[in-house]
Amino acid sequence: MIDVERNDDLSRYEGRVNGELVTVINYGRRDDVLDITHTRTRVRWRGRGLAGKVTTAALADIRANGWRVHPICPYTVSFLDSHPEYADIRV
DSSP: OOEEEEETTTTEEEEEETTEEEEEEEEEEETTEEEEEEEEEOGGGTTSSHHHHHHHHHHHHHHHTTOEEEEOSHHHHHHHHTOGGGGGGBO
16 A cells, blocks of 8 residues: 655655655646656566556646646656546646
8 A cells, every 4th residue: 555645845746655755756836737747666666556556646636736737757648648537637
């Protein structure tokens, strides 16, 4: 199980497993748009779908706040391309 929180001080979403930081999604904010610039999962945690879980949680948070997402990170671009249910919040 992964816990996801938005850390506005560091401009990132953080995914933690048992308290260990395993995945981060960095963003920059422009008014109501979050530019997703980078997604990273620690090497030993890769291949478990954690980046997708953190991305899903981040997009849910973005939608819940009435914001939109501008994907710059190649992972996020690919994720959004394969998940049309987020088209309404994509810039």
